[in-house]
Amino acid sequence: MSARAWAVFAAVSVLWGIPYLFIKIAVGDLAPGFVAWGRIAIGALVLLPIAWKLGALKGMRGHIKWVIAYAVCEIAVPFFLIAVGETHVSSSLASILIATMPLIVALLALRFAPEEKPTRLRLLGLVVGLLGVVALLGIDVAGHPDELFGAGCILVATVGYATAPIIISRKLADQHPIAPVTGGVVFATLALLPLAIIGAPHSVPSAGSIASVVVLGVGCTALGLVLFFVLITEAGPSRASVRLPTRWRAPAPRAPPSMTMRRLGMAADVAAPARLRQCSAVQRPLLRIRATSEPAWVGVTIR
Numbered sequence: 001m002s003a004r005a006w007a008v009f010a011a012v013s014v015l016w017g018i019p020y021l022f023i024k025i026a027v028g029d030l031a032p033g034f035v036a037w038g039r040i041a042i043g044a045l046v047l048l049p050i051a052w053k054l055g056a057l058k059g060m061r062g063h064i065k066w067v068i069a070y071a072v073c074e075i076a077v078p079f080f081l082i083a084v085g086e087t088h089v090s091s092s093l094a095s096i097l098i099a100t101m102p103l104i105v106a107l108l109a110l111r112f113a114p115e116e117k118p119t120r121l122r123l124l125g126l127v128v129g130l131l132g133v134v135a136l137l138g139i140d141v142a143g144h145p146d147e148l149f150g151a152g153c154i155l156v157a158t159v160g161y162a163t164a165p166i167i168i169s170r171k172l173a174d175q176h177p178i179a180p181v182t183g184g185v186v187f188a189t190l191a192l193l194p195l196a197i198i199g200a201p202h203s204v205p206s207a208g209s210i211a212s213v214v215v216l217g218v219g220c221t222a223l224g225l226v227l228f229f230v231l232i233t234e235a236g237p238s239r240a241s242v243r244l245p246t247r248w249r250a251p252a253p254r255a256p257p258s259m260t261m262r263r264l265g266m267a268a269d270v271a272a273p274a275r276l277r278q279c280s281a282v283q284r285p286l287l288r289i290r291a292t293s294e295p296a297w298v299g300v301t302i303r
Helices: 003-015 019-026 030-055 058-085 089-100 101-112 120-137 145-172 178-198 207-233
Strands: 260-262 266-270 282-284 287-291 299-303
Touching: 003 207, 019 030, 019 058, 019 089, 019 207, 030 058, 030 178, 030 207, 058 089, 058 145, 058 178, 058 207, 089 145, 101 120, 145 207, 178 207, 178 266
Parallel strands: none
Antiparallel strands: 260 266, 282 287, 287 299
16 A cells, blocks of 8 residues: 555544444443434534535535445444444454454455455455454453344444445545545434434433543544545555554556546546646646656656
């Protein structure tokens, strides 16, 4: 991966490594449905004005069904189920179960994303990484029905998490990263509103619960989802889903059939006009295009 992708990877690892502790604190005072809705609603309040100002939502009309599918798999269902699960299991067990996500992505990729089919070495690395997480955090399910139910909820959420990157990679990678994420959190906010009304607190929650929901909404939801979207367009769904910095062998470079432009994390394939191949430099806001050593292609860099 590029240095930019590694930096985004590190940020996502931090932002999506901490929410389980804050969820556990929040569900101590608040209903799981209200916790899930609260963090998503806060994320929507943060992202919607930004997306509106950038004009990022203009090209979303033809992608609404895939944004809804992304919202269901990545936001609405997992956020609710994880909150429910953490009322029955510890945050450490939740982390272990979520750490199975790369393995589930690898299995789904066999059918839905053949280009992301993992090598044996990568599969071995994923298994070793998962075993390392188990060794560090420990397993504390004693076979009680409520704990098994909580673990089951989190595993179902993990399947949703594993499905969403494939949707992004195959159907939404040409969009500005803020646009599908904003559309997703807005849809999920409306979808979970009935659960929030049912589970609304009857008294003022503790300061810790309120702070936890705010951190979940601003950091782990708004910023985390946008960065994860960027990471998927940079590295692909199987690599983006790995939350620990494991090693892998980079694929051999291959010439694309078109020019790939990346602007603010957006990947879009467009045909390279002949006149650009003859230019030494063409300036655009936030974008610099220069001719490479290969006469048939154009390289694009961010300034």
